[in-house]
Amino acid sequence: MKNKIYPHVLKGIAMLVLSLLVSACGTIRGTGDLGVVIERADGSVQIIETTGRTSLARVDGLGDLSHASVVFSRDERFAYVFGRDGGLTKIDVLQNRIVKRVIQSGNSIGGAISQDGSLIAVSNYKPGGVRIFNAQTLEMVADIPAKYKGSDQASKVVGLVDAPGQYFVFSLYDAGEIWVVNMQDINNPQIQKFRNIGRQPYDGLITPDGRYYITGLFGEDGVVLLDMWNLKSGPKRILNDYGRGNEKMPVYKMPHLEGWAVANNRVFMPGVGRNEVIVVNKDNWKQENRISVHGQPIFVMSRPDGRHIWVNFAFPRNDTIQVIDTISMNVIKTIKPGKAILHMEFTPRGENVWVSVRDNDQIKVFDTDSFEELQTLPALKPSGIFFTSRAHKTGL
Numbered sequence: 001m002k003n004k005i006y007p008h009v010l011k012g013i014a015m016l017v018l019s020l021l022v023s024a025c026g027t028i029r030g031t032g033d034l035g036v037v038i039e040r041a042d043g044s045v046q047i048i049e050t051t052g053r054t055s056l057a058r059v060d061g062l063g064d065l066s067h068a069s070v071v072f073s074r075d076e077r078f079a080y081v082f083g084r085d086g087g088l089t090k091i092d093v094l095q096n097r098i099v100k101r102v103i104q105s106g107n108s109i110g111g112a113i114s115q116d117g118s119l120i121a122v123s124n125y126k127p128g129g130v131r132i133f134n135a136q137t138l139e140m141v142a143d144i145p146a147k148y149k150g151s152d153q154a155s156k157v158v159g160l161v162d163a164p165g166q167y168f169v170f171s172l173y174d175a176g177e178i179w180v181v182n183m184q185d186i187n188n189p190q191i192q193k194f195r196n197i198g199r200q201p202y203d204g205l206i207t208p209d210g211r212y213y214i215t216g217l218f219g220e221d222g223v224v225l226l227d228m229w230n231l232k233s234g235p236k237r238i239l240n241d242y243g244r245g246n247e248k249m250p251v252y253k254m255p256h257l258e259g260w261a262v263a264n265n266r267v268f269m270p271g272v273g274r275n276e277v278i279v280v281n282k283d284n285w286k287q288e289n290r291i292s293v294h295g296q297p298i299f300v301m302s303r304p305d306g307r308h309i310w311v312n313f314a315f316p317r318n319d320t321i322q323v324i325d326t327i328s329m330n331v332i333k334t335i336k337p338g339k340a341i342l343h344m345e346f347t348p349r350g351e352n353v354w355v356s357v358r359d360n361d362q363i364k365v366f367d368t369d370s371f372e373e374l375q376t377l378p379a380l381k382p383s384g385i386f387f388t389s390r391a392h393k394t395g396l
Contacts (some may be wrong), residue, residue: 007141031076033388039380053183053375057096063087069110074117076388082111112162128154159204171201185302206395238285263306270297312341345385356382
């Protein structure tokens with residue numbers, strides 16, 4: 001007679017496994033409301049949850065996080081942290097631990113995760129170029145030096161984003177070029193190069209639908225647009241009067257273009273060196289408005305429903321946030337959370353926004369409808385805030 005496992009035995013085994021999991025992890029949770037906060041001065045991150053607005057853990061040992069960014073695996077369990085020291089660190093946000101850490105360059109500036117979640121790309125200043133890694137093992141699968149015509153050096157790489165179809169797109173700061181890399185065959189990356197786009201592209205973004213890659217120019221006025229659906233058309237110069245203009249104003253901090261907001265078929269851009277938010281019609285890519293604001297904008301971010309735009313500012317006016325109504329195009333609220341507002345992040349459906357207040361060592365949470373302050377959490381010189389919902393958004 002064959003051994004038979006009775007249903008009540010199976011149930012008992014399942015309950016035992018469950019109890020062991022609970023005792024090991026403290027609680028069972030999903031990943032959808034989790035996130036990480038960069039603590040830039042201490043080389044650590046806090047793991048937080050947005051439902052109860054609490055901090056769950058701190059993970060140390062991440063090196064130089066003075067200019068750090070994060071992407072997430074598609075199951076939201078793993079955070080990939082890109083450090084300024086060239087470190088690429090994989091963190092398990094459920095077990096609150098580093099899974100693996102590699103130093104892949106001397107100076108890196110950010111990264112991206114491929115559409116299918118299998119590849120991690122890192123943009124580097126030193127040596128200039130992009131290196132691509134297996135997301136599971138962090139083993140390098142491709143090394144793409146940003147060598148360009150007329151120089152024996154590799155260019156600094158900026159504005160690295162993912163695009164649909166296993167593509168990565170980035171700009172070469174020193175060369176004035178945009179490169180598009182097709183990684184469908186990891187053993188044979190296909191690179192398309194667009195040269196002479198303009199002087200000193202300093203950052204880039206891709207629109208939420210993955211169609212348009214946009215890079216801003218620092219060496220001259222203007223913005224460059226590349227239609228990913230029609231690469232044969234090549235880069236197109238738009239907004240030739242965008243930038244510092246004839247009157248060269250001091251730029252206290254370069255705006256982050258991934259913070260550009262797309263709402264109501266308009267793009268809201270930070271004015272470079274100006275106390276303005278530029279409004280562009282997405283149908284024809286022409287400027288249709290300028291909104292005067294408190295200081296030089298750094299992040300210009302849309303609430304997920306597109307109803308409001310939240311803006312923070314460069315030093316010395318970095319103690320303030322302003323909220324713009326996307327219908328009236330007016331500033332409707334000014335908030336002063338504290339000293340050195342470095343970053344904002346909306347909860348997935350936008351009911352709250354989390355704000356890093358570096359010089360007060362605080363994270364603050366606001367209701368995005370009433371603008372009421374809901375929570376204050378301690379943090380060690382916080383900067384970037386990244387929620388796991390980014391795992392399902394192109395270019396973030």
